[in-house]
Amino acid sequence: MLKIKLTAGICAAAFVLTACGGTNSATETKADGDFKPITIENCGFEMTIDKPISRIATLRQAGTENLFALDQQEKMIGTGSLRDAVLPKWQADYEAIPVLSKTVPTNEQLRSVDPDFIVTTQEGSYTKQLSGTREEWRDLGVATFVSNTECGTPEESGFELIFRDYEQLGKMLGAEKEAAALIKEQRSMVEKGAMKSGKKLTFLFGTKDGGLVYVDGKKGIANDIANITGSVNAFGNLPETRNEISMEAFADADPDYIVIADLSGRGLPGDTAAEKIAVLESHPAAKNMKAVREKKYIVIPGVGLDASVRSVEPLNIVAEQLKKDA
CATH class of the missing domain: 3.40.50.1980 (Nitrogenase molybdenum iron protein domain)
Known part of the structure; x- marks a missing residue:
C-alpha cells in the first residue's frame, strides 16, 4: 500500500x-x-x-x-x-x-x-x-x-x-x-539551441471560429524557447500557457516569425500547420502581416509545447531556422 x-x-x-x-x-x-x-x-x-x-x-x-x-x-x-x-x-x-x-x-x-x-x-x-x-x-x-x-x-x-x-x-x-x-x-x-537572435516570435497553437487564435504566453515552454534563442515572445506578457486572443491582436504584434504548432497526428479539424497557415493567409487582418506575406513560418511539433521529453524538438527546430536566416 x-x-x-x-x-x-x-x-x-x-x-x-x-x-x-x-x-x-x-x-x-x-x-x-x-x-x-x-x-x-x-x-x-x-x-x-x-x-x-x-x-x-x-x-x-x-x-x-x-x-x-x-x-x-x-x-x-x-x-x-x-x-x-x-x-x-x-x-x-x-x-x-x-x-x-x-x-x-x-x-x-x-x-x-x-x-x-x-x-x-x-x-x-x-x-x-x-x-x-x-x-x-x-x-x-x-x-x-x-x-x-x-x-x-x-x-x-x-x-x-x-x-x-x-x-x-x-x-x-x-x-x-x-x-x-x-x-x-x-x-x-x-545548450545547442542557445543563441542571440534578437527576433520577435509568436507561437500560434491553434485557431478558432470567429477570428480567434490561441497563442502561448509566459507560462510555458514557448517562452523558454524564446529566451534560450535570444528572441522575444511577442505574447510573453500574457499570463497563461495558452491564451485566446483576436486575430487583430495577433496581427498587431507584427512578429518576425510565426512559430506554428503542428498537431496533425491527432487528426482533428484545424490541427495541421497547413490549415493554420491557410487561416492566416485568408484572414483580412492577418494576411497583410509581413511574416505572412514573406511566409516566415517555423513549423514545430505541437506536442513539444507541453512540457515533456519532446520539448527539445521545437527548441532545436526554432534555433536551426533562426541560425539559418541570420
Whole structure:
C-alpha cells in the first residue's frame, strides 16, 4: 500500500527523499527483492511509498512519453489524452498499453485499472470533474505526480524543471541511471539551441471560429524557447500557457516569425500547420502581416509545447531556422 499525506506549507517545488533507515537512496532493492520505503514530496504533497510502484496510469501524452524515455513501459497499465502521434520508436509500446480515454481519463476510468501511481504534467487534470483530486487518490492509497513546471518559481527555466521531473520520477521508479542519461542528453540539446537572435516570435497553437487564435504566453515552454534563442515572445506578457486572443491582436504584434504548432497526428479539424497557415493567409487582418506575406513560418511539433521529453524538438527546430536566416 502507498501511504500518502498532504503537507501544508511545503515549498511548491520541493522534492525531498527520506528513506527509512537514514539513507538518501530513492530505491533500494536487496537481492531477495526487499524494498525500503521512501518518503517523497512533490508540489506540496508528501507520500510514503512502501513497495515498488508497478501499475502506472498516465493522464496526458507528455507524461506517457516521459515514462517511455525512462524505460517504464512494462509498468504502464493505461494512457490518456493523445495530443499528437508518439515518436515512431515508441509506437509499438504505446499500442501495447490500453488507452483509457482519448481525452483526460476520468476518475472512474482510472479506478477501473487499479493504478498505484498516476502521472500527469498538468495540475489541472486533478479535479473532481476530470481525474479526481490528489486528495481523493491520497485517501485511496494511490500516489500521484505532477510536473514541476506546474509548481516551479518564475526564475526557474522550464527545461530545468523538466529535468527535475526526470530526476524525481527516476528515483521513485528505480530508474536513476536512465534519468541521469536523459538529463545529460537533453541538457546538451538545450545548450545547442542557445543563441542571440534578437527576433520577435509568436507561437500560434491553434485557431478558432470567429477570428480567434490561441497563442502561448509566459507560462510555458514557448517562452523558454524564446529566451534560450535570444528572441522575444511577442505574447510573453500574457499570463497563461495558452491564451485566446483576436486575430487583430495577433496581427498587431507584427512578429518576425510565426512559430506554428503542428498537431496533425491527432487528426482533428484545424490541427495541421497547413490549415493554420491557410487561416492566416485568408484572414483580412492577418494576411497583410509581413511574416505572412514573406511566409516566415517555423513549423514545430505541437506536442513539444507541453512540457515533456519532446520539448527539445521545437527548441532545436526554432534555433536551426533562426541560425539559418541570420
